[in-house]
Amino acid sequence: MRSIVGGSIVGVKLILSNMEIKEKFGLKVKVLREEKGFSIEQLANISNVDRNYISDIEKGKRNVSIEIIEKIILALDTGFKDFFSDNNF
Amino acid sequence: MRSIVGGSIVGVKLILSNMEIKEKFGLKVKVLREEKGFSIEQLANISNVDRNYISDIEKGKRNVSIEIIEKIILALDTGFKDFFSDNNF
Structure with missing residues (x-):
């Protein structure tokens, strides 16, 4: 089991290292949002960022600005x- | 002397905490660039970001994107x- 788990950890790191920065950022936003138990709607309201934009961000589609990064x-x-x-x- | 130095550290922290994120980012880029002994021209060449844009970034004028942040x-x-x-x- 260890090798499979070890393999999957290595696998995840391989996947992450090949990701674009937009995708890495989006993935981290999604993970933290879900950890907080927020819906995209709730995060949109709290951050004052459009919900569709947040949805795109989480899909790694947006080259977000530092001001949007700060809001989120x-x-x-x-x-x-x-x-x-x-x-x- | 300690209180003045202490005062100035507090002073700096006060200034920094009131800065916009664009200004904080620009200041950090400038500090690190100078620590590396790079001119703006050199940083522009290495990062493949226009030198005038880097100059504006360091003045806190640019709401930089995450891809530009990564390049720098x-x-x-x-x-x-x-x-x-x-x-x-």
């Missing part, structure tokens, strides 16, 4: 330091 | 984790 990070009740703290970026 | 961060030979690791963001 604050709405997820975290900060730049913590948001970008994992080695996937 | 990589050109400064750092990563998102380290770049955003200080509490000023």
Whole structure:
């Protein structure tokens, strides 16, 4: 089981490392949003960012600006330091 | 002397905390660029970002996209984790 689990961790890292930055950012937003138990609608309301735009962001389709990044990070009740703290970026 | 130095550290933190995210990002780019001993021209060449745009970024005038952020961060030979690791963001 360890090798499979180890393999899957390596697999995930391989996938993440090949992702574009837009996709990595979107994936992290989605993970944190779901951890917080927010719907996209709720995150949109809290962050004051359009819900369709957030949906696109999570799909890795948007080359987001730093001001939008800040709005979303604050709405997820975290900060730049913590948001970008994992080695996937 | 300590209180003045202490005062100035507090002073700097006050200034930084009132800055917009564009300004904080620009200031950090400028500090890291100068630490590396790069001119704006050199950073522009390495990052493949227009030199005037980098100049505006450092003045806090540009709402940079995450792809431009990545280009500049990589050109400064750092990563998102380290770049955003200080509490000023």
